[in-house]
Amino acid sequence: MEVHLSDAERVFIVHGVQEGIRNDGRGASDYRPIRVETGVLSTTLGSARVRLASTDVLVGVKAEIDEIDCKQTEKKGRIRFFVDCSANATPLFAGKGGEEMAEFVSTALTDAYSNSKALDLSKLVVSTTKAWTIFVDVVVLECGGNLTDAAALGAKAALADARLANVRIKASDSEKSEIELTDDAYFDSWQLDVIMAPLLVTVNKIGWSNVVDASLQEEVCTKSALVVGVASSPAKGDLVTLVRQTGRGSLEPDSVDEMIALGVRAGNSLNRELDRILADIGRTQTNRNELVSAAGFLSS
Amino acid sequence: MSVEMTCPLDATTASGSGRVSELKNMVTPGGRVAASAGFMRGHGTYTIDGDLHASVAGVVEQVNKLVCVKPVKSRYIGEIGDVVIGRITEAQQKRWKVETNSRLDSVLMLSSVNLPGGELRRKSLEDELMMREYLHEGDLISAEVQQLFHDGSLSLHTRNLRYGKLSQGVLVKVNPSLVKRRKTHFHNLPCGASVILGCNGYIWISRLVNEQETHTGGYAQNLDEVVPLEERQVIARLSNCVSLLASNRVLLYDTTIISAFDISLQYEIKELLKVDVGAEIALEVRAKLATETQ
Numbered sequence: 001m002e003v004h005l006s007d008a009e010r011v012f013i014v015h016g017v018q019e020g021i022r023n024d025g026r027g028a029s030d031y032r033p034i035r036v037e038t039g040v041l042s043t044t045l046g047s048a049r050v051r052l053a054s055t056d057v058l059v060g061v062k063a064e065i066d067e068i069d070c071k072q073t074e075k076k077g078r079i080r081f082f083v084d085c086s087a088n089a090t091p092l093f094a095g096k097g098g099e100e101m102a103e104f105v106s107t108a109l110t111d112a113y114s115n116s117k118a119l120d121l122s123k124l125v126v127s128t129t130k131a132w133t134i135f136v137d138v139v140v141l142e143c144g145g146n147l148t149d150a151a152a153l154g155a156k157a158a159l160a161d162a163r164l165a166n167v168r169i170k171a172s173d174s175e176k177s178e179i180e181l182t183d184d185a186y187f188d189s190w191q192l193d194v195i196m197a198p199l200l201v202t203v204n205k206i207g208w209s210n211v212v213d214a215s216l217q218e219e220v221c222t223k224s225a226l227v228v229g230v231a232s233s234p235a236k237g238d239l240v241t242l243v244r245q246t247g248r249g250s251l252e253p254d255s256v257d258e259m260i261a262l263g264v265r266a267g268n269s270l271n272r273e274l275d276r277i278l279a280d281i282g283r284t285q286t287n288r289n290e291l292v293s294a295a296g297f298l299s300s
Numbered sequence: 301m302s303v304e305m306t307c308p309l310d311a312t313t314a315s316g317s318g319r320v321s322e323l324k325n326m327v328t329p330g331g332r333v334a335a336s337a338g339f340m341r342g343h344g345t346y347t348i349d350g351d352l353h354a355s356v357a358g359v360v361e362q363v364n365k366l367v368c369v370k371p372v373k374s375r376y377i378g379e380i381g382d383v384v385i386g387r388i389t390e391a392q393q394k395r396w397k398v399e400t401n402s403r404l405d406s407v408l409m410l411s412s413v414n415l416p417g418g419e420l421r422r423k424s425l426e427d428e429l430m431m432r433e434y435l436h437e438g439d440l441i442s443a444e445v446q447q448l449f450h451d452g453s454l455s456l457h458t459r460n461l462r463y464g465k466l467s468q469g470v471l472v473k474v475n476p477s478l479v480k481r482r483k484t485h486f487h488n489l490p491c492g493a494s495v496i497l498g499c500n501g502y503i504w505i506s507r508l509v510n511e512q513e514t515h516t517g518g519y520a521q522n523l524d525e526v527v528p529l530e531e532r533q534v535i536a537r538l539s540n541c542v543s544l545l546a547s548n549r550v551l552l553y554d555t556t557i558i559s560a561f562d563i564s565l566q567y568e569i570k571e572l573l574k575v576d577v578g579a580e581i582a583l584e585v586r587a588k589l590a591t592e593t594q
Contacts, residue, residue, distance in 0.1 A: 004387055004438045011523045012468040016536075019529055023470050025536035025569025029301040033574050036307050053573070269303040277307045 003216045013221050014207040023217065029266055031213045036153065036277050038161035039285075046162025050154040053215070054144030056089075059136060059154035061162040065126060065179060066133045077124025077131035081109040082138065083151060089143040098140075104246065105138070105151050112152070112198045112229030112242040119159075119197050127169040127177060134162070145216040148227055152200035153274060159197060160278045163189040195275065198231035198241045201267045203259040205251065210259050212266045223249030226259045230267025233275075238264050304574065327354040327369060334367050342368025376402045376476040376500035378454040382445045383485040385466070385498035386456065388438065391431050394423075398441065401476065401500045404453035408435075412446060412457035414464070440466040442496055442504065462486060466496075468527055469506025470539045474546035476501035480553060487554045491561050493534045495542075497552060505538050507531045537561060537569045544578030550585055555592075559585050 005013075016022055026032070032053040041047035044060035068075055083106040085098025092098070113119055124132040136158065138151045166188045168180040182188040204214045204222040214222060229242030243260060245251065251259070327333060333345055333352045341347060344356045345367060354360070356371040378384070378400075386398035389405055396408040410423050410431060435441065442463045443456035458464050476499065485497045488508055496504040507527055527535075541560040542552065550556055563584050564572055571577050 004389075006387070006439045006466070007523060008467045009440070009469070009471065012470070012527065015526050016532055019526075019532065021529065021532050021536060021569075023536060024540055024573060025533070026573075027302075027570070030570055031303045034303070034305045036305055038307075265301055266303070269301050273303045273305040277305050281307060 003220050005217060005220050009217070010221050013217060017206045017209045017211055017218070017221075020209075022211065023215070026213075028209060028211045029262060031266070031270070032215075034153065034273075036157050036274065038157050038278070038281055044158075044162075045164065046158045046160070048154045048157035048161055050150050050157065052144070052146060052150045052153070052213070054142055055146060055150045056140075056142040056144075057147070057150045057154045058139045058141055059151070059158040060139075061158045062135045062137070063132045063162070063164055064135070065130050065167070068125065068129055068131045070129075074122060075125045075128070075131065076121035078133040079110075079113055079119065079121065079136065080133065081106045081113075081136045081155065083109075083140070084138065085140045085143075085147075089140045093140070093143075101147065102140075105148050108148060108200055108227055108229070108242060108244055109136070109138075109152060109155055111244070112200060115198070115229075115231075115239070115241040117196060117236075117239055118231050118241055120193065123192070124164075126167050126179075129177075130169065130179070132164060134159070143216075145219050146202060146213050148200050148202050149213065149270075152198070152229075153270070156194055156197045156199060156274060157278060159192050160194045160282075161191075163191055165189050194278075195233045196231045196236060196239065198229040198239070199267050199270050199274070200242070201228045201230055201263040201270065202226070202246075203228060203263045203266075205247075205249070205255065205259065210255075210262050212262065222247060224251050226251070226256065226263065228260055228263030228267060230264050230271065232268045232271045238268055240264060302570070325360040326358070327360055328357050329355055333360055333369065338365065340366045342366045344369030344371060373475065374477075376400060377452070378402060378406075378445045378448060378500070379481070380445050380447060382481065382499040383442065383463075383496070384445060384454070384456065384500045385440060385442050385471070385496060385502035385504050386500070387440050388435050390437060391435070394428055394431075396431070396435055398443070398456060400454065400456075400498075401473070401502060402452075402454065404451060406445075406454040406456050407449075408441070408443060408456045408458070412455070412459060414459060414461070435465060440471065440504070442466060442498070466504055467506065467522070468525075469504055470535055472503040472505065472539050472542045472546075474501045474503060474542065474552065478546055478549065478552045479503075480551060482553060487557075489538070489554065489558060489561070491534050491538070491558070492531060493538055495538065495554070495557060497554075503542050503552065505535050505542070507535065533569060537564060537572070540564070540569060540572035541581070544572060544581060545585065547575075548579060548582030550582050556585055556589065559588050563588075 035051040038048045040049045041060050046061035048059045050057050083102040085093045085102045087094040136155050166182045170178040202225050203210050204225040206221050224247035227244045232238040331354050333354050336347050336350045336352050345352045346355050354369040358369045358371040361370050384400050386400040388396050389399045390397045394410045398406045398408050400406045443458045445454045446457040447455045479497050487495045494509045563581050
């Protein structure tokens with residue numbers, strides 16, 4: 001739904017944020033309850049569904065074996081992000097309306113992951129000329145504010161869930177080498193190490209205060225926002241992989257420093273929570289020893 | 301900094317309240333309701349080959365010979381005298397279009413509003429040109445349904461000092477069926493905030509309305525005033541209570557909102573956003589209502 005606000009509502013929200021209490025009682029650095037499920041789509045190598053209040057995104061991961069770009073010095077695979085803002089989410093996204101938003105989120109994800117310290121893409125190499133290309137598709141089912149953060153959470157969870165089959169390259173007589181896929185694609189597979197995969201945190205400037213996880217109404221009152229890509233692990237500390245400004249307004253340099261600091265703190269908490277959830281899910285899956293049925297999607 | 305994440309492994313599925321089993325006459329669109337002979341066709345039904353079928357998904361209601369199907373989820377259908385809260389979508393010649401969560405935008409005629417200052421006179425050409433000064437796009441108003449047009453759209457009026465433009469506060473949107481038609485929809489709650497329960501599912505929560513202040517006709521707005529922190533906390537807690545009552549399908553009226561507020565005082569305001577906390581509070585509100593009605 002397109003969000004309209006009266007002037008008085010706008011003033012109420014801005015004053016509230018500046019006093020430290022938002023319309024739903026949260027503080028500036030509090031997130032709304034998040035629900036993460038993985039393994040929800042059986043046709044993908046990995047999938048996840050993230051619900052952040054009423055924002056709902058579904059992410060699927062697929063992979064293909066491609067030629068390595070011979071111009072690159074280091075051999076590594078590729079990762080591509082596609083975001084689809086469908087009209088299901090809100091009538092605003094009908095036709096070409098959702099393209100701008102989709103473009104923004106997919107470039108933010110691509111740039112955040114393009115840091116060499118984030119995801120180790122050299123593990124995707126299969127032979128001297130071939131490597132996996134990973135495709136991450138994000139579908140926006142419902143938009144309730146803070147789409148970027150939800151999409152990044154979904155992407156990391158789906159990548160953690162993805163199982164890539166073990167592959168052997170057989171040198172054959174002809175120039176082309178043969179790719180041999182293992183018989184048991186589920187158990188003879190490996191998973192990506194996503195501990196340093198970045199999450200995106202949108203820090204919105206409302207009035208003179210900074211908040212994370214803005215609701216739809218708060219996004220209308222935002223003049224400018226900063227999207228910070230944060231990867232963090234207990235061993236390696238925090239890593240900022242992206243700082244991108246969005247919105248019509250401009251920011252003072254001091255504000256930018258404050259917003260990045262808030263974004264890093266929030267990103268650190270998000271990463272820790274998500275890693276804990278993914279570890280719980282991983283542990284349950286190994287304990288079960290059979291195929292986990294995809295029961296998450298289509299059930300509440 | 302608080303980030304709370306759950307996954308299906310640790311989520312406890314809240315069991316339904318058990319009321320679903322009582323609704324034995326639920327139908328789906330196309331389902332046969334009754335034989336057409338001897339029954340009058342009400343809303344939500346149609347006849348095919350002498351049989352009455354449901355056109356919406358819902359519960360069959362029968363009053364003597366009138367059979368109708370009440371839909372489970374539908375837009376707001378107005379009745380004369382309902383108090384509604386709406387948002388101005390456009391200002392046209394001599395009237396405003398108001399969005400009220402119904403099938404069509406409602407209409408607020410220029411002749412149906414009180415002029416600022418409370419003066420009573422016929423609206424002149426200057427008033428027509430000044431319409432946007434009174435109410436412009438995006439403003440929220442509280443109004444009453446004056447009449448229904450043939451196409452089902454509503455004509456509203458604000459010819460009472462209680463109605464008019466709404467100032468600083470929070471709007472919560474719920475399903476219209478959760479707001480029952482009662483004697484009064486304007487409540488000044490003892491916790492220190494005022495609530496307007498619009499029959500169209502729009503609930504307006506703001507600071508306490510002083511009775512003397514409404515003599516201006518409701519159009520004066522002071523955008524510079526800052527609502528103090530304690531009142532903001534009450535408003536935030538109330539808005540979370542209304543949302544959790546709505547998502548747990550508890551009827552909304554002053555008693556349920558006040559009990560939910562009192563029960564919620566043991567939690568922090570932002571904890572009320574969690575699904576399990578909401579379910580627990582809704583359960584306690586239901587239990588409290590059950591004991592009080594006995």
